[in-house]
Amino acid sequence: MNELAILSKAMIAERKDILLSILGGFIAGAAGVALFSASGYLISQTVFMPPLYTLIVLTALVKLLGLLRAASRYGERLYSHRATFSMLSRLRTGFFARLIPLTPGILNKNRSGDLLARIVGDVESLQNYFLRVAYPPVIVITVFLATMVFSASYSFWMACLFITGMLLTALVVPGIVLLGQRSIHGRVRKQRALLSTEVTEVLYGFRDLKVYGQLPQREQQLQAASAALTAEQQRAAGHLLRGQAMHTFVTFFISWGVLTLGAYLIMEGALAGVFLAMLVMASQTVFEEAAAMATLPAYKQDSEHAAKRLTETVMPAGDLPVQPGRTLAAGDAVSVELSGVTFQYIDEWRPALTEVSLQLPAGSRTAVVGPSGSGKSTLIDLLLKLRTPVSGDILLNGVSVQELDETGIWEASNVVLQQSHFFRGTVRDNLLLNGEEQSDEVLLEALAKAQLQDVALTDVVFEKGENLSDGEKQRLALARVMLRKGRLWLLDEPTSSLDYVTEERVLTHLYEQSAGDTLLLICHRLTGLEGMDRIIVMEQGRVIETGSYAELMEQKGYLYRMKQIELQMIGEL
Numbered sequence: 001m002n003e004l005a006i007l008s009k010a011m012i013a014e015r016k017d018i019l020l021s022i023l024g025g026f027i028a029g030a031a032g033v034a035l036f037s038a039s040g041y042l043i044s045q046t047v048f049m050p051p052l053y054t055l056i057v058l059t060a061l062v063k064l065l066g067l068l069r070a071a072s073r074y075g076e077r078l079y080s081h082r083a084t085f086s087m088l089s090r091l092r093t094g095f096f097a098r099l100i101p102l103t104p105g106i107l108n109k110n111r112s113g114d115l116l117a118r119i120v121g122d123v124e125s126l127q128n129y130f131l132r133v134a135y136p137p138v139i140v141i142t143v144f145l146a147t148m149v150f151s152a153s154y155s156f157w158m159a160c161l162f163i164t165g166m167l168l169t170a171l172v173v174p175g176i177v178l179l180g181q182r183s184i185h186g187r188v189r190k191q192r193a194l195l196s197t198e199v200t201e202v203l204y205g206f207r208d209l210k211v212y213g214q215l216p217q218r219e220q221q222l223q224a225a226s227a228a229l230t231a232e233q234q235r236a237a238g239h240l241l242r243g244q245a246m247h248t249f250v251t252f253f254i255s256w257g258v259l260t261l262g263a264y265l266i267m268e269g270a271l272a273g274v275f276l277a278m279l280v281m282a283s284q285t286v287f288e289e290a291a292a293m294a295t296l297p298a299y300k301q302d303s304e305h306a307a308k309r310l311t312e313t314v315m316p317a318g319d320l321p322v323q324p325g326r327t328l329a330a331g332d333a334v335s336v337e338l339s340g341v342t343f344q345y346i347d348e349w350r351p352a353l354t355e356v357s358l359q360l361p362a363g364s365r366t367a368v369v370g371p372s373g374s375g376k377s378t379l380i381d382l383l384l385k386l387r388t389p390v391s392g393d394i395l396l397n398g399v400s401v402q403e404l405d406e407t408g409i410w411e412a413s414n415v416v417l418q419q420s421h422f423f424r425g426t427v428r429d430n431l432l433l434n435g436e437e438q439s440d441e442v443l444l445e446a447l448a449k450a451q452l453q454d455v456a457l458t459d460v461v462f463e464k465g466e467n468l469s470d471g472e473k474q475r476l477a478l479a480r481v482m483l484r485k486g487r488l489w490l491l492d493e494p495t496s497s498l499d500y501v502t503e504e505r506v507l508t509h510l511y512e513q514s515a516g517d518t519l520l521l522i523c524h525r526l527t528g529l530e531g532m533d534r535i536i537v538m539e540q541g542r543v544i545e546t547g548s549y550a551e552l553m554e555q556k557g558y559l560y561r562m563k564q565i566e567l568q569m570i571g572e573l
């Protein structure tokens with residue numbers, strides 16, 4: 001199966017630990033069979049009162065086998081779990097590495113709750129693949145073969161019975177379990193994703209649901225999803241238990257068979273009676289090893305399903321784009337050039353940007369204005385390499401962003417997006433998102449520049465900044481950006497919720513700090529644009545006007561008309 005390629009790759013990477021765990025598992029299994037066989041033989045021998053040295057040798061052998069079994073089992077567990085956890089960490093980081101280039105577009109395809117279920121639950125499920133799917137058959141077959149050769153040296157028919165037992169426990173029982181298994185685990189997984197989606201929807205939309213009187217209904221939906229998941233889990237657990245019970249039944253059946261056949265062979269004179277207990281004990285132990293086979297189909301289906309969900313979330317293994325090697329030189333102001341850039345969101349019927357060409361020289365200040373939905377924010381996403389244009393090229397300092405390492409772009413940029421995210425913690429934690437050490441004086445100065453003089457660094461910030469007003473959030477985001485050292489400023493309506501006076505004060509500090517740097521400011525209000533080197537007017541994804549404020553006013557085009565309307569609204573005309 002194609003999806004399992006990622007698992008096989010991860011297993012190959014851990015081949016040394018895997019081989020050691022297989023060796024440990026085989027020795028432990030074989031030593032277990034030998035231990036119990038030797039015990040059976042020892043008990044039978046005592047009846048014939050053998051010489052003392054025979055009993056001493058046998059007892060010592062039993063003890064040695066016990067020690068060998070414990071030590072090799074320990075080694076097996078150690079190496080198999082080490083391999084499993086290394087694989088898990090490899091899979092998790094691999095999944096994240098594939099997921100990151102897809103953000104933020106990934107939420108077009110997946111709902112956040114479902115994505116969370118995939119990131120946590122599905123990746124976790126893959127850890128069972130090696131331990132419970134790939135590994136047990138290898139151990140079962142090798143230990144069985146060794147036991148079969150051993151039993152064949154006593155009786156051909158006994159070996160045949162062992163083979164029948166092996167076929168029943170390793171193939172027939174798992175096959176029957178698999179038949180009933182097909183849909184069960186898929187349903188559990190789907191139901192878990194559904195519940196996770198419901199939970200996140202209720203958490204994110206709690207306030208609106210309450211105001212619109214929809215909360216009780218959504219709570220009911222949530223409870224129904226939770227009950228459905230419990231029912232599916234119960235059904236899956238029941239099925240697994242039935243498989244295990246069937247395995248135990250077959251094991252006892254075979255042991256009784258060994259006893260009966262052994263008794264018959266003794267009566268026929270084909271087997272010495274002293275070996276009967278040994279063969280019965282051997283049969284009981286060897287089938288213990290095969291117990292994992294009963295649950296194998298369940299885990300196999302589970303892993304396949306999880307791998308399928310993960311590969312449909314991100315691109316298939318092997319298609320991971322190679323990170324380009326070039327980095328944006330730190331310390332220089334950045335020049336930006338867009339040539340014929342067209343971009344269309346997945347499943348959208350029209351492009352968000354069409355044939356956009358721009359040049360922002362290093363150290364210049366540019367404002368982008370235009371009606372809502374004209375593609376201004378998309379422009380910033382493209383510059384940050386969060387999205388890839390359908391056609392055209394974007395150059396930063398003359399190098400195509402496709403050739404630039406994205407983390408280098410992010411480090412060189414001071415970004416305020418339309419919606420900034422705040423994490424649960426203190427104001428200090430939210431200012432120092434990149435983990436850099438900064439003195440309290442520097443942090444307080446940034447807060448003061450952002451007009452947050454009254455805020456203390458130890459003030460608590462709730463998740464998503466719930467305890468901050470929109471204006472406070474914007475000012476905190478501006479304080480955060482003023483602590484950065486990049487030389488490309490990308491600001492998307494950073495002051496839209498501020499009053500005119502505060503806005504002017506903040507922008508004065510911002511312009512002071514960004515002097516000599518390249519600045520791209522998206523704004524709706526047309527005040528203060530006189531100080532910009534260039535203004536770009538966008539409409540329906542196209543650049544319709546570009547020039548200095550004075551030039552555009554003289555042209556009496558779109559910006560001029562917008563300015564007249566704004567002046568009328570604030571009563572200056």
Ligand SMILES: Nc1ncnc2c1ncn2[C@@H]1O[C@H](COP(=O)(O)OP(=O)(O)OP(=O)(O)O)[C@@H](O)[C@H]1O
Pocket residue numbers: 108345346348352370371372373374375376377378379418
């Ligand atoms: N994640 C998305 N998926 C699909 N379409 C999107 C997405 N984000 C934006 N769009 C569409 O792309 C177009 C440009 O959006 P964009 O956010 O860039 O406009 P904008 O000029 O910044 O608007 P505003 O001033 O309201 O922020 C719009 O038609 C919008 O509907």
